[in-house]
Amino acid sequence: MKLTRRKLIKKSGQIAGALALSLKGFNFFDWSADAQEADIEKAPTLCNTCGSQCGAWAYVKNGRIWKVEGHEDHAWSMGKLCARSHGGLRWVYDPDRIKQPLKRVGEGEFEPISWDQALNEISEKLEHIINEYGPQAVGYGHYPRSTGTFYGNRFMYALGVSTVCTHLTSCSAARNTGFLYSMGGVPQADISKSKYVLMIGRNHGGGIKTGYMKKVSEAIAGDTKIVCVDPRQNDIAKLADKWVPIMPGTDLAMVLAISNEIIQNGWYDEKFVNEHAVGFEEYAENIKEYTPEWAEDISDVPADTIREMAKDLGENRPHALVHPSWGGAFGALYANSDETARAVSCLNGLIGNINQEGGLIFYNSPELGSLDESQHPVPEEPQTRRADGVGVIDEYPLAGNYGLPHYLMEKAKAGTFRSMFIRHHNPVRNFPDYEHMAEGFKSLDLSVVFEINMTETAMLADYILPECSFMEREEMINGIPGPRPSISMRTKVIPKVYEQTRSFDEIIVGLAERLGIGQYFNFTLDDLNRALLKPYDITLEEFKEIGSMTVEVEKPTSLDQFEFNTRSRQFEFYSELYEHVGQPGVVGWQEPEIGVELKEDEFKLITGKEGFHSHTATANIDILAQITKDYDTNRLWMNKATADKKGIKDGDRVKVISPLKTQEARIKVTQRVHPGTVFMPSGYGNKTPYYEKSNEIDAINTNDLVPYRVAEISGHAMRQEVLVKIEKV
Ligand SMILES: Nc1nc2c(c(=O)[nH]1)N[C@H]1C(S)=C(S)[C@@H](COP(=O)(O)OP(=O)(O)OC[C@H]3O[C@@H](n4cnc5c(=O)[nH]c(N)nc54)[C@H](O)[C@@H]3O)O[C@H]1N2
Ligand SMILES: Nc1nc2c(c(=O)[nH]1)N[C@H]1C(S)=C(S)[C@@H](COP(=O)(O)OP(=O)(O)OC[C@H]3O[C@@H](n4cnc5c(=O)[nH]c(N)nc54)[C@H](O)[C@@H]3O)O[C@H]1N2
Ligand code: SF4
Ligand SMILES: [Mo]
16 A cells, blocks of 8 residues: 555664574564564554544554554644553454454354345345334444444435434433533533532543543642542542542432532522523522431531532632533433433532633534535435434433433334444443343344444344454544644554455445435545535645644633523523423432442442443453453452451452342452442453453453333433342352
């Protein structure tokens, strides 16, 4: 392949010693000398080891990727990458990668087929299902990123399919919903300029986005007071001013009491409340019963600590914030997570920190162009009833268009939902209740998985379509808002390692043509990227040389001019819409489904990310699995006092007994976890025989122990609604 656009770096190498040892005809020193003399090509790309897709520079030596470094002009990486990024390179050369289309011929048995056969058979079966049962029997689920969303949704819409889903129902659906219906969206936290930051179940050192971590580091080094509320002392809590352990699932009580305390003491921002908000009176009236003592009883957070948090937030407003979080605490964990998120949003409203320095900022997005619609017809988003009940009045009217894949599996078992296309996503392993997800997925008449690895979901699919890896394809340009906004694209760094793999856009176009909807794809990826790039004074060819660039974007609108993206265009302490669909108009206390009290010998089971793994995606990467082994992280955390009482020692094997299942784990005895809580790092406990490296790691996955549930408001998956018993083996 010609890589003319890449800057060549010549390295004059030295041979390490003159001795040349010959090994079965292979001369290491000759090879080493050649390798050191070889040109190094540098190409811009995007990391793909997690959804952040940080800008990176890939270095290619002897035709092989040698290393990656952070791209300085990318909004997230800002010159830095995390450990996972280096691990992700192993995917490219993994001999166990899916190398050609596979068709299921028995339980866990597949036969390789040609692309023509795969695309023909899939198209015929899909056409039959749509003709027989209508497009509402079909759905799409994916990890929501540019190319997957653009090509996947366009394909589905062209077929009349409205049920397009993402993984967010297992991630941040509750957070997104609570913030959407109060402040109109999820802003970014201006952490480094803040005087006081309250982080509730947010671990920037485990759930990494490099740009955010950079801001947190600046805050830690600066004058910001950081308080972390987490049932365990997470990676940031170790560096923060204070760690506040809490009983899992009770954050709502603490947040309501802080808010009430702020109102009672007159520490809230009256101007904001009067000029930018609706429903303050109803809200204040509804939460006035929630005292710090009441919250202490429920949450184990001392009343005095709650008073201190209220005072710190009030005194430092508007340069203070309660972090909008992500997947922890109020992402998709408990029955009350939707309301916890709304309460956190309202607490930020109380201190009037929106679009204020050191507060929560709605950044404007970089401008991007679009294809000329007169030349390239756009399929309408179908108005058909969604199979997952999103937007349906007697199902999940307030759930977002991220969809409910776990609920779809219930419909699949009932025979009312028949076909699912999955890309870059492993829902069978990542949603609670493996049996529920697996049985649902197996019940489908047609399941198609676009993957690079043989995942739990792929193992159950009718067809697996192999994508080429992230270093072997191009993708759509995307724009990232933030303090240093950028636009970026994935460029192709090396030729395909496995000839029979294809990029997602290429596969979708192949299917579209067979299904008679080719007119919606009458452009190339280059055409599309040229159109997106139109607002900028740069050609696509030039852009492919740099991959990412910082762009000018209008500064965040000042609060005086700011219009909230809500029905009233104001901040909504009270939501008419909630009341309309039978939910409380203002936020109040709600218990998690498993309650707040623990019986003798019961534990709350929680989970969370480690900085060196991404969900299940990296589980089988050897050098990342080695970190797990070296540091023995795949253990269940138990509080020392609790362990002593139960006669359990560090490293002991225990049975973890949930209403669904009993599994065995090894214990890590620590003082860094709440006494009524056990914590298991996420991403382990794979069920696919193809993940050899991962299967060497003895661990559980909480999703095996948590029953299938759907939350009332946003429909999220309630990933931590479970109580377990622990017995020494
Ligand atoms: N290394 C790495 N980085 C990632 C990812 C990854 O897989 N690996 N994934 C990315 C994605 S998709 C996401 S969503 C983010 C997630 O980023 P985070 O949401 O920060 O990550 P989590 O570890 O899921 O949860 C954060 C914390 O919530 C705590 N927690 C659990 N239950 C409760 C509770 O009831 N109350 C409170 N207060 N805290 C609780 C956990 O102990 C954990 O420390 O990370 C992103 N970055
Ligand atoms: N127990 C437990 N469960 C959790 C969580 C937890 O902390 N603990 N976290 C939850 C959260 S926050 C989230 S966001 C979800 C995440 O759930 P998922 O979105 O399912 O995340 P991954 O496991 O990272 O799955 C991504 C898949 O994409 C594949 N892949 C990688 N690169 C490519 C590519 O280039 N093309 C294609 N086609 N495929 C590719 C990987 O092999 C992997 O199987 O999980 C949730 N579930
Ligand atoms: S946070 Fe790490 S793994 Fe995720 S895209 Fe950035 S460098 Fe890659
Ligand atoms: Mo997530």
